[in-house]
Amino acid sequence: MARNQERRTTLLDAAIEVLGDEGARGLTFRAVDARAGVPTGTSSNYFTDRDQLLSQVADRIFVRMTPEPDSLVAALEPKPSRELVVELMRWVARRMAAERTCYLGLFELRLEATRRPELRTQLTKVLRTDLAYNIRTHVENGMPGDADTVRLLYFALTGLLFDHFTVPGLHDDRELDDLIETLVSRIVPEA
Structure with missing residues (x-):
């Protein structure tokens, strides 16, 4: 479980970087995965959709x-x-x-x-x-x-x-x- 939370945090931090560097339009699961250095498809295993990712990014910020x-x-x-x-x-x-x-x-x-x-x-x-x-x-x-x-x-x-x-x-x-x-x-x- 701890590993999953660490991965979620890594993905959220990567999403913040994408959001800050490329804007909301650049915030895709693929971009988050690339920024986090994880296999493609990883972030979609942690967030059901883009709205959930955005909401959790707000909390993480x-x-x-x-x-x-x-x-x-x-x-x-x-x-x-x-x-x-x-x-x-x-x-x-x-x-x-x-x-x-x-x-x-x-x-x-x-x-x-x-x-x-x-x-x-x-x-x-x-x-x-x-x-x-x-x-x-x-x-x-x-x-x-x-x-x-x-x-x-x-x-x-x-x-x-x-x-x-x-x-x-x-x-x-x-x-x-x-x-x-x-x-x-x-x-x-x-x-």
């Missing part, structure tokens, strides 16, 4: 993008302040850059979800859970602002990273860290 609990605890140790929010947002941006393929894959899934109701339902569930967790963490740790502050930070960072990953020259005159500091200072109230 969030597993890969979620920080280790200890690293989050350490990041939240300093006194809550706007400056800490800036550092946390920069930390998130660095983590997303380290998982660039996952982040691009997530954008592809969002677009694909506009055409696939089952994927839309799954992706909405995953994103809603993630946003609720971020709101809860922000509020429970006494960070400045409220739930709407976190929502606005989420919207702003999502858009900023979308630009950063898809059209990197768009904000040539500004460093990503500086843009993050600007958006936090405009959204987050003083502590």
Whole structure:
């Protein structure tokens, strides 16, 4: 059984790479098998259809993008302040850059979800859970602002990273860290 789970994870990671590199149209069982380095037909033994593969890819992306609990605890140790929010947002941006393929894959899934109701339902569930967790963490740790502050930070960072990953020259005159500091200072109230 463990071997089967390892193989499933390998296939999902390969699917994320295909999705990030080639887009949703390039995501086929054959492409996943090739990227995973397994015999043709392997992924179709693990996923009944493309919709199931897409839904499980959404889950796997969030597993890969979620920080280790200890690293989050350490990041939240300093006194809550706007400056800490800036550092946390920069930390998130660095983590997303380290998982660039996952982040691009997530954008592809969002677009694909506009055409696939089952994927839309799954992706909405995953994103809603993630946003609720971020709101809860922000509020429970006494960070400045409220739930709407976190929502606005989420919207702003999502858009900023979308630009950063898809059209990197768009904000040539500004460093990503500086843009993050600007958006936090405009959204987050003083502590």
